[in-house]
Amino acid sequence: MKSEEIDPEYFRAIAECTYDWESWHGSNGKLLWVNSAVERFTGYTAEECLKMEDYPYRVIDESDHARMAEYVEQMASGSSGNNIEFKVLHRDGSHRWVAVSWRPMTDANGRSLGYRTSVRDIADRRALREQLRLHNEHLEQLVQERTARVAELEKHRSKMQQLAALGELAAGVAHEINNPLAGIRNALLLIRRHLPAEVRHFEKFELIDREIDRISGITHQMYQLYRPSQQTATRFSICQTIEEVIALSQPLSRKTGVKVITAFEKLKADQDLSGSEVVLREGELKQVLLNLIHNAMQASKPGQLVSVAIETRKNHVLVDVSDEGHGIAAEHLDQIFDPFFSTKTETVGQGMGLGLSVSRSIIEAMSGSVKVTSEVGKGTRFTVTLPRRLA
Numbered sequence: 001m002k003s004e005e006i007d008p009e010y011f012r013a014i015a016e017c018t019y020d021w022e023s024w025h026g027s028n029g030k031l032l033w034v035n036s037a038v039e040r041f042t043g044y045t046a047e048e049c050l051k052m053e054d055y056p057y058r059v060i061d062e063s064d065h066a067r068m069a070e071y072v073e074q075m076a077s078g079s080s081g082n083n084i085e086f087k088v089l090h091r092d093g094s095h096r097w098v099a100v101s102w103r104p105m106t107d108a109n110g111r112s113l114g115y116r117t118s119v120r121d122i123a124d125r126r127a128l129r130e131q132l133r134l135h136n137e138h139l140e141q142l143v144q145e146r147t148a149r150v151a152e153l154e155k156h157r158s159k160m161q162q163l164a165a166l167g168e169l170a171a172g173v174a175h176e177i178n179n180p181l182a183g184i185r186n187a188l189l190l191i192r193r194h195l196p197a198e199v200r201h202f203e204k205f206e207l208i209d210r211e212i213d214r215i216s217g218i219t220h221q222m223y224q225l226y227r228p229s230q231q232t233a234t235r236f237s238i239c240q241t242i243e244e245v246i247a248l249s250q251p252l253s254r255k256t257g258v259k260v261i262t263a264f265e266k267l268k269a270d271q272d273l274s275g276s277e278v279v280l281r282e283g284e285l286k287q288v289l290l291n292l293i294h295n296a297m298q299a300s301k302p303g304q305l306v307s308v309a310i311e312t313r314k315n316h317v318l319v320d321v322s323d324e325g326h327g328i329a330a331e332h333l334d335q336i337f338d339p340f341f342s343t344k345t346e347t348v349g350q351g352m353g354l355g356l357s358v359s360r361s362i363i364e365a366m367s368g369s370v371k372v373t374s375e376v377g378k379g380t381r382f383t384v385t386l387p388r389r390l391a
Contacts, residue, residue, distance in 0.1 A: 021098075021119035024105070027112050029076045031055045041098065041119065043091025061087035061095055071100075075115045078104045085122065097126045174219035181219070185212050231281040233390040238285075238317060239264055239276040242308055245289045252294055257302030258323075260293060263309035276310065278317055279389040284362045291355040292321040292382050299325035299380060315388055322381040328374040336372065366390055 368386035
């Protein structure tokens with residue numbers, strides 16, 4: 001049975017009614033036919049496109065002209081291509097992303113009839129691709145942040161292990177020093193007791209005694225670096241404690257010419273603890289505050305001020321100790337809490353670099369934290385955050 005021949009007009013109707021932008025070009029690249037879908041893509045009718053001398057470049061974004069010229073040469077040479085993306089320039093000035101595919105056309109005898117192109121709207125595909133790219137960038141950022149956090153935690157863990165080992169060593173050294181130190185002091189007292197005051201260099205006994213006290217203080221700090229706290233938490237007014245610490249700092253205040261002032265105006269009432277009352281280990285808190293205030297005075301010039309401020313919150317209390325002194329260089333801020341690191345090395349006898357390390361250990365043992373901000377030439381601020389009630 002012979003199949004019925006199809007009227008050629010049907011083929012034209014099929015091409016005309018296709019959703020994609022279809023066109024037929026001669027072997028020389030000249031546009032021979034284009035369907036009406038071109039108007040939806042470009043704003044130009046099929047008739048207007050057929051009259052264009054510079055088709056397809058007038059309807060293509062200028063940035064893609066050079067690349068499209070290369071593809072047109074490939075089309076005219078009889079090659080085929082698929083899904084080549086470029087931007088169409090609409091008549092109204094807007095742009096849209098499309099993809100073009102092409103194949104050579106031949107008649108029944110294999111004679112070239114030019115080539116056919118098919119252009120498809122890929123705006124949705126490009127949008128999804130952009131979303132995927134942004135999502136991947138976000139995931140990469142999260143991975144980088146997580147990796148950095150893991151590295152930071154590992155660094156912190158390693159540092160804590162080093163500090164624990166160093167603290168244990170310091171406690172052992174302090175124990176070994178303390179015993180002979182006590183023997184030296186007792187022997188010195190015996191010798192002094194049996195010598196008349198007129199003996200040459202008799203006054204040096206006072207100097208030696210003070211230096212023994214200083215060594216004893218250093219060994220005590222070394223003990224504190226490792227030994228767990230033996231104190232119990234009690235209820236007390238933190239304002240009163242600060243005033244007592246400032247009173248203890250008066251000798252150094254007179255010596256340095258630096259005055260200590262307080263700022264307690266930020267205190268708020270609390271349902272459980274009224275005013276400035278807290279439940280903490282008072283003796284250890286005094287040790288921390290005394291160290292911070294002394295450091296601030298030693299970092300200041302005569303006539304400058306050291307300020308102690310308090311802010312109470314529902315569950316926490318913040319104590320700020322700030323000075324107007326020479327400040328701490330940025331490269332040293334990460335080291336100031338390390339044992340035996342000190343910025344006072346230029347002044348003989350001022351610190352072994354244990355005060356801040358011990359202070360941080362005490363603060364962290366009370367579930368608190370300490371932060372420092374500093375600017376060279378303008379001063380330093382230490383902020384101690386502690387719970388209102390120690391569990």
